[in-house]
Amino acid sequence: MSENNMEVKARKTIQHIHPYTPGKPIWELQNELGLTRVIKLASNENPLGPSPKALEAIHCSLADIHRYPDASTSNLRQAMASKLDMKPEQFIVTNGGDELITLACEAFLEPGDEMIVLTPSFSEYEFGAHLMGATIVAVPLGEQFAFDMDAIIEAVTERTKILCICSPNNPTGTYLSKSVLHHLLDVLPKHLLVLFDAAYSQYATAEDYTDGLEFVRAEYPILVLQTFSKIFGLAGLRVGYGAAPEVIIRQLLKVKEPFNVNALAQAAATAALHDDEHLRLSLQANTQGREQLYRAFEKLRLPFIESMSNFVLVELGLNAKAIYEQLLHKGIIVRYGGTWNLPSHARVSVGSESENAAFIQELTEILHRISIR
Numbered sequence: 001m002s003e004n005n006m007e008v009k010a011r012k013t014i015q016h017i018h019p020y021t022p023g024k025p026i027w028e029l030q031n032e033l034g035l036t037r038v039i040k041l042a043s044n045e046n047p048l049g050p051s052p053k054a055l056e057a058i059h060c061s062l063a064d065i066h067r068y069p070d071a072s073t074s075n076l077r078q079a080m081a082s083k084l085d086m087k088p089e090q091f092i093v094t095n096g097g098d099e100l101i102t103l104a105c106e107a108f109l110e111p112g113d114e115m116i117v118l119t120p121s122f123s124e125y126e127f128g129a130h131l132m133g134a135t136i137v138a139v140p141l142g143e144q145f146a147f148d149m150d151a152i153i154e155a156v157t158e159r160t161k162i163l164c165i166c167s168p169n170n171p172t173g174t175y176l177s178k179s180v181l182h183h184l185l186d187v188l189p190k191h192l193l194v195l196f197d198a199a200y201s202q203y204a205t206a207e208d209y210t211d212g213l214e215f216v217r218a219e220y221p222i223l224v225l226q227t228f229s230k231i232f233g234l235a236g237l238r239v240g241y242g243a244a245p246e247v248i249i250r251q252l253l254k255v256k257e258p259f260n261v262n263a264l265a266q267a268a269a270t271a272a273l274h275d276d277e278h279l280r281l282s283l284q285a286n287t288q289g290r291e292q293l294y295r296a297f298e299k300l301r302l303p304f305i306e307s308m309s310n311f312v313l314v315e316l317g318l319n320a321k322a323i324y325e326q327l328l329h330k331g332i333i334v335r336y337g338g339t340w341n342l343p344s345h346a347r348v349s350v351g352s353e354s355e356n357a358a359f360i361q362e363l364t365e366i367l368h369r370i371s372i373r
């Protein structure tokens with residue numbers, strides 16, 4: 001039966017929703033092509049794996065999984081509050097950062113409200129807006145994917161309810177400076193919530209970068225998204241959080257399911273938060289790996305965007321899609337730019353030294369074959 005013939009009608013607004021396309025999983029490519037070696041550089045995961053302290057915490061919690069998890073995630077919120085010098089009431093813990101986006105949309109968007117998204121960026125903001133029947137207002141990033149403050153301000157109307165800013169931005173790796181965010185928060189109407197997605201903040205080293213938390217402490221209408229999926233290496237457990245002034249968190253809690261974050265995820269995230277050594281090593285590996293990719297792209301004369309994150313957007317030209325597909329056949333998964341309407345680009349996650357080296361070698365050979373054709 002086709003959707004059109006179905007008599008039980010789904011809500012009109014969800015017709016606009018296109019299911020999220022994740023980075024191709026390793027097992028899928030292995031099944032499709034019978035490959036033994038598959039390297040995934042497509043979902044910005046931590047190539048060092050999870051924090052050993054998180055693994056230990058999971059082992060210690062296993063015998064209790066017949067119990068429901070703590071619905072209010074008290075330990076984790078307390079740990080975040082002490083670490084970040086904030087109050088536990090300024091946090092909400094979610095089933096990955098993705099859930100925070102949905103909760104923010106459910107709590108704040110009425111049908112017909114507008115949500116500003118900057119393009120290209122993370123697609124889940126649009127999912128949340130469509131879910132609620134809100135209108136998406138897309139504002140393109142500027143030259144070299146820099147943030148265009150004037151264009152953002154110009155796009156704001158009386159109906160704008162949420163402005164999504166991803167910094168460092170996925171997939172470009174560019175960021176919004178602290179002074180520009182401060183200015184935006186000062187001039188934007190106070191009925192507007194800034195959803196500041198700082199999923200990759202721990203990788204950002206620029207002096208004028210902000211993870212947005214100082215503006216939460218100063219009580220601006222800002223909701224900072226954080227995740228344990230990236231530098232903390234816990235993507236498979238699904239845990240993230242939002243930080244915002246208490247009055248905003250209280251609205252989000254109204255739409256949250258009681259047991260949204262499982263017990264193992266809570267224990268692991270609390271332990272990972274305290275694993276400074278894992279964090280340090282992950283950051284160091286990323287800085288070195290990113291350099292490794294930069295040097296290779298320079299040698300191959302491929303333009304790329306300098307990144308404040310754990311991925312690099314590289315321009316592969318007219319053959320980008322074919323190159324992406326040939327990499328897949330060699331067991332290397334990157335993310336093709338078509339997802340973001342960037343058909344000449346690919347986004348490459350920073351892997352371990354050997355993963356990056358394998359990618360560079362295969363890419364070099366593919367480009368060589370194309371050039372002699």
Ligand SMILES: Cc1ncc(COP(=O)(O)O)c(C=O)c1O
Nearest residue numbers: 096097098122170199227229240
């Ligand atoms: C910019 C950005 N925000 C949020 C997320 C959500 O992360 P998670 O749901 O794994 O916490 C991702 C994941 O890739 C992301 O790239």
